[in-house]
Amino acid sequence: MITRVKLKNWRSHLDSEFKFSRGTNALFGGMGSGKTSVLNGICFAFFGNFPDLQSKKVKLDEIIMNKPVEKNKAEVEVFFEVNGKTYSVKRIIEKGKGTTYSEFREEGKLIEAPNSQRVTEAVEKVLKIDYELFTRAIYSEQNALDYFLTIPKGQRMKKIDELLMIDKFEEARANAKTLINRLLDRKIEKQKLIDQVDLTSLEKNISDLIFSINQLSSEKEKLEKELKEILIKKRKIEEEVNELRKLNESLESLKREQKGISSAMEETIKVIKSLEEVIKDRTKEEVEKLLEELEKRAKELEKDLKIKKEDYEKLSSFVSEIKTKLSFLKEKIKELEKDIENKLKLKNELEGIRSSVGNLEEVIEERKCLYEKLIGEEKELEGRIKETREIIEKLSSVTGKCPVCDSTLTEDKKKKLLEEREKLLEEFKNRVEEIRKNKGENETRLKELEELRKKVERIVFEIKDFDFKQEEYEKSKKEIDDLSKILEEKEKELKELKEEIEKKEKVNEEMKEKINELKLISSKFEDYEKRKERLSELMKEAKHLEVKISEIEEKIGGRNLIERENELRKLFGEEKEKEGKISENSKLIEEKEQRKKEYEEKIKQVAKEKEEVKKLEKIINDLKIFELALKSTQEEMRREFVEAVNYEMNKLWPTLYPYRDFIEIKLNIEEGDYVLQLKDRAGNFINADGIASGGERSVACLALRIAFARVLA
Ligand SMILES: Nc1ncnc2c1ncn2[C@@H]1O[C@H](COP(=O)(O)OP(=O)(O)O)[C@@H](O)[C@H]1O
Ligand SMILES: [Mg+2]
Incomplete structure (x- = not known):
């Protein structure tokens, strides 16, 4: 309920204040005394707009007082109560700048300022009414009382749907329909993909692959065992070869030494002989x-x-x-x-x-x-x-x-x-x-x-x-x-x-x-003398070497290094061959595993797609139910709205029209559109459009207006 309105420099109002109380309040005044200005002010305070401003019949700058004194700034403030709480909304406009300040208070406390749009949103939230509903159902402009009847036939339903916001259901329904169609397309596509895959042949392929992988694996195991045996044998011969090589090497070096010593001995004997010749006796x-x-x-x-x-x-x-x-x-x-x-x-x-x-x-x-x-x-x-x-x-x-x-x-x-x-x-x-x-x-x-x-x-x-x-x-x-x-x-x-x-x-x-x-x-x-000494030393060494050589020869014991080396080479060849076979085998297994994995992946993919299709089907079903629900809700709402409006109108009717020529008023749905009808004494319903008397028409419209306001607000 609006309790107070304050206007400053607002059109002809220099500084006015209005207080309203419970029940019906009326503004009386001569032409141009400023009544409309008050109503415009209220609408502007709530929503930052009013119909004449919206239809550009007036400009915002023209609202600011220009006579008898020209002002630069105008202010409007409205106080109101909702659910026992007091609120106030204030807006200031300045010449050439538009709305420069807006505020919204709850119990005197500042809730929102200074942004105009945000203040409007806060007001709408508290009132639960927006500008559209306010101007169509509650606030009636001068000479626009019969607004309903001025709407061309066939469009009334749409306009009223807009007021009831049933049009939103329509939108939702259309959206649901497109969504359903889109989902259906997707489902068909997925189904096609699923149908293309031959699951039984895939499964057969997989079991074939498993069989051959198992076969290959056991073959590989056998090969690995054989390789192991070769390696053991190889290591043994390798050790022997190494030992023989070492023994041969030391034998050779000892023989070289032996040769060296015997040639040194020969040389020494020669020298001794020549010395003996010089010395004579x-x-x-x-x-x-x-x-x-x-x-x-x-x-x-x-x-x-x-x-x-x-x-x-x-x-x-x-x-x-x-x-x-x-x-x-x-x-x-x-x-x-x-x-x-x-x-x-x-x-x-x-x-x-x-x-x-x-x-x-x-x-x-x-x-x-x-x-x-x-x-x-x-x-x-x-x-x-x-x-x-x-x-x-x-x-x-x-x-x-x-x-x-x-x-x-x-x-x-x-x-x-x-x-x-x-x-x-x-x-x-x-x-x-x-x-x-x-x-x-x-x-x-x-x-x-x-x-x-x-x-x-x-x-x-x-x-x-x-x-x-x-x-x-x-x-x-x-x-x-x-x-x-x-x-x-x-x-x-x-x-x-x-x-x-x-x-x-x-x-x-x-x-x-x-x-x-x-x-x-x-x-x-x-x-x-020295040479003679050396000769005896050399002879001793030669003897020592002979002993060593016979020791090593005993160790070799007639074994042949070359034979052993050939054996080792052969084993190397066998090792390489086995390794090659094993790696070939592993590669084959790997390839087959890969292929198996691919098939399994494909089966999984198909299962996933099937799941998706199921999900899609459910969503499509739900959406269809939702669409139906929307439609029936729409119809139900219209029916309930019409019932409530008719109830409100007939409650008012005897007071508004005490002449009893028409005993009942009703909003009816005919050919998918609304018509306003009056029931005469004979009990026939006549369309309000067709009634000759302008007064009766106006009263019917007023009844409809008030009923709308009561039902909607
Ligand atoms: N910017 C303004 N400054 C001063 N007076 C104005 C301004 N705009 C309109 N008026 C005058 O204010 C008066 C109030 O008009 P209005 O509120 O429509 O009166 P009513 O609805 O009571 O007939 C009119 O005489 C109009 O000329
Ligand atoms: Mg007026």
Whole structure:
């Protein structure tokens, strides 16, 4: 039951509140006073929608108050009670944004917010009514009271089925039918598969396979037993072969050793024989005594040789010293001869100079005096020439008186005087020329004489030691003679000494050879002893080997390795053959098992399919029952609904229609559709559609509406 409605900015309602109480509540008001707005508000609060909004007759923004003042936001809140609990639902709309907030409360406690859809779902759950049912059965729009009669005939049943949600049964039925058909198809398919399989032949195949598998298995067992026996035999022979191989190997190696020893013995005997030849029948003591003696003598000889060699060295170095001295002296004499010859030549030259020039110092002095005298004469003449030139100059420029004698001077006299002076000047000049020539000659001669003097001085210096050199030459010559004599003597001595040394060395060499020979013989004695010892050792070893060899031969006991090896090879072959047969056998068994398994699998598969078919059959049956149940439920529901509606309508009818022209009202099913009928006084039912009076029609529709609401809500 709705208890309270609050509207804010909701169309013409700025802030309105309505309270409702038990029983019928009515809203009274003039046109445009806002009654419809309240009903729209309630519907919107519950479901977020109302018919005019759904059919787009109005837009949500137009709900928000636009006059007298324009608002941006509207709010609607509805309070109601269900089963003694109070609930409230509120929604807010904003311009251009739609529903911006929704909430649902139970006993004042917030249950759901702010999502509009979720709030609607919560309300539907509590009311157990959805928008569809609310708008068709409970909430009647203005001028839509006769909604039922406006539905075209033949579609009423469908519309009412929708209200009753019987249409859902229809859907379920159709679905069941398709499902049944699909399952039937599947069943047929499976059956086909089952029919294709020949079970009896499959089973026969399996029993055949089992028989042959058993046969093969017992064959395999037999083969395995045989193989085992072969293996045991093989192992035994293998062991024997190994033993024989080892014995043969050691026998061979012993024989090799034996061969080695006998050849070593032969070799040793040979060596012993050759040693005996060297030693002959000398005893060791004899040889050693001889050796000692010889070594002593050799030592003495070597000592003597050493002294002689030292003497020889000394003498030869003395000889070479004399030789050096001699060669030096010879060189010196050669030089002295040259020198003396030179000096003799110079001496002759000096004699020549002295005999041609005389005393050279005096001659040079004389020449020097002459030279001085010539220089004096030259100077005097030069003075006179200068004087004469001056006089000539004066005379030629003067008139009247003589510059010299101050006498009157005539032109003739002047001329005569000038001629005289010119002549004199010429004379002086000639004489100076002559003196100068003499002076030059004298100068050259003086130079030559000076050169000669220098040369003489040099020669005198050179020949100063002439006598000394002569003496030296004589002395050196004598010395060479002396030394040559000594050299001759010493060289003879040296030659003798050399011959003596050579002789002794030869003796020494021979002695050494002899010593070596004796040493060799002495060493052979040792070797001889050793070889003899070795020979007896070898003989012992040979005996030992012989014993060993006969032991092994006894162990072999005439058994043949090759024979045994052939036997083993044969057994190997047999083993391989058996193994091959066994593996072939196993493969066959495996294949047959596989095939058996496949057949069994197939039988299992068929059994499974059969089971499936059975299951499918059951489901199909159940579904058919379900389909029938749906159909009968549908019919039952319609019948019950019609009965309930008719009961409700007739309860209301006397109150709604007190005129008694029609005594009963009923919803009838005719030709698979609903018709609303009225019963007249004569007891005939007339269709409400056909009744002329609009009032009667409206009342009948109102009765139907109220009955619907009562039955459905
Ligand atoms: N958004 C709005 N703002 C203000 N007034 C509105 C708005 N929408 C409709 N109306 C006015 O509100 C009035 C109420 O109309 P309505 O509820 O249908 O009245 P009634 O059902 O009582 O005849 C009308 O006069 C209408 O013009
Ligand atoms: Mg109205």
